[in-house]
Amino acid sequence: MTKSDALHELSTLLGQRLSTSKFELEAHGRSESYFPLTLPDGVAFPTSTEEVSEIVRICARHGLPVIGWGAGTSLEGHALAHQGGVVVDFRNMAAILDVHAEDMTVTVQPGITREALNEELRATGLFFPVDPGANATLGGMASTRASGTTAVRYGTMRDNVMALEVVLADGRVIRTGSHARKSAAGFDLTALMIGAEGTLGLITELTLKLQGQPESVGAAVCAFDSISDAVETVIETIQFGLPMARIEFIDADTAAAVNAYSGSKLPECPHLLVEFHGSETALAEQAEVFGGILAEHGGKGFDWATAPEDRKALWHARHHAYWAILNSRPGCRAVVTDMCVPISRLAQAVEATRADIAASGIKGPILGHVGDGNFHAILMIDDDNPAELQIAKDLADRMARRALSYGGTVTGEHGVGYGKLDYMALEHGGGWDVMASIKQALDPQNIMNPGKVVRVEG
Structure with missing residues (x-):
């Protein structure tokens, strides 16, 4: 039995909902980050659990890898078919x-x-x-x-x-x-x-x-002279127990990129973007307390917004920061990496990362969900310059090792995929071997998204 036999059986099952067209293979062979085009052998579009089950049974009989696909927004090569196989796209199962x-x-x-x-x-x-x-x-x-x-x-x-x-x-x-x-x-x-x-x-x-849904929502943006002032504000806010719904950090480079892309008018310095949920009375109290913490750390321009359109504009700019950063260097790609550390080490981690990037010769704006110690670096590289890719990979490596040395994790939310695989033994020690044993027990042929998260034989 061969790969072509498997694809024939899948075609019999799915008809036109199995695609081997160049367009679909390339669309499912790309990543949001720096990984090269990696073509699967086919793309399946099931409509039910029963079809997914039969797709997996067919692939298991032929030893063909199976890779799940959602929106394709992952950043560590999670959904790329590094060993070939069938990508299962769930777009028709969205009810x-x-x-x-x-x-x-x-x-x-x-x-x-x-x-x-x-x-x-x-x-x-x-x-x-x-x-x-x-x-x-x-x-x-x-x-x-x-x-x-x-x-x-x-x-x-x-x-x-x-x-x-x-x-x-x-x-x-x-x-x-x-x-x-x-x-x-x-x-x-x-x-x-x-x-x-x-x-x-x-x-x-x-x-x-x-x-x-909260009775009332309030949001604000505030500026700081330094990264350390902004991060210390986050730390004190969390330690105070203030129930923030969101507390996001962007550095000066990100603020500049957002201004150019979204038409914002943020001063080009570090900022916190915050949001509170609750009753009107609770929001007023929380804003007052946060304003006091802010003042102690030199925060400026505490613009409070409760109108939905103002809050939407604020978070639209934050959610599109990645695209704004890419737009700041047309034609570039990004090595996007994240780390997460205990709150007590957050300021040290951000400052060390910022200094490391500044000395590297490439641009790498920092932003993130600092309320839980998680932040990201968007390391921008010229696709035609292998030296820049290596610089970015070296920076990402030092970020990962720094996170572990601070008692943190190499990824707070992006996941492992293919890109962070080499750090799993460093973070988990013998626990990584246990993960591999679980994988082998549930997937002895190693057909389910092979080469990601764990390494196993076969």
Whole structure:
């Protein structure tokens, strides 16, 4: 049996919903980051769990890799077919299956995006809070254990997924978790699948926690003379226990890029972007306390906004900062990397990273979800200059090792994929071998997104 036999069987199953066209292969062979074009052998577009199960069974019989695909926004080569195989694109599985408003839960298919879900939930008075910035799919967000701008208050995908339906490497369909808010019944298979990046199975259904839409929302942007002043403000705010919904950092280079791209008028210096959720009274109290902390650290221009259009403009600029940064050097690509450290080491980590980039000779604006110690560097390189790519990789390497030396992690939200694979043994030690054993037990042929997260034989 050969690869062509597998593709023939998949074509019989799916008809035109299996594509081997150059357009689809190239569309599913690209990454948001610096990884080169990596073509799969085919792209499948299932419409049901049953079809996903049969796709995996066919691929298992022929030893053909299977790689899940959401919106393609991952940054560490998670969804690239490095060993060939079939990409399973979930765009046709994007339905809301059930809303349990009384229980504050929703069950969805993996291909629905967070923005589409929240648009549909608007009339219920509920919303799904995890916001990674990109309009990612919920299946992809669960697979990479995504977080984002609201994690400081609402947590990450780990905290907001209650149950899953998963197709395993042999085509079996299992359900993990339940609609109950807690359980002491056996291994936590839901947590195992979240962040596994499709290496243990393909998620075909998710049950998610919802939150009540806040009575009032207030947002503000404030400027600082130095990175350390901004970060110290974050640290004191968190230690004070102020319930921030978002607290984001951008450096001077990011502010300049955002101004040029979005028409903003931010002073070209470090900024914090903050948001509060609650009653009008609570918002006023929180703003007053935050304003006092801000003043102690030299914050300026505390512009408070409660009008929806003003808040939307503020977060639109933040969510498009990546594109603004790329636009600041036309024709460039980016090595996008993140790290996460304990709050007590955050100022030191940001300052050391900023100095390292400044000495490198390439541009690398810094921004991030500093409320939980997570920040990103957008290292811009000329695609035609291999020396710049190596400089960026060296910078990313030093960031990762610095994070570990500070008691942190090499990735707070981007995930491991292919790009961070070499750091897993450094971070987890013998625990990485345990992950490989779990992978081998559930996927003995190593067909589920091989070459990502763990290294196994075969």
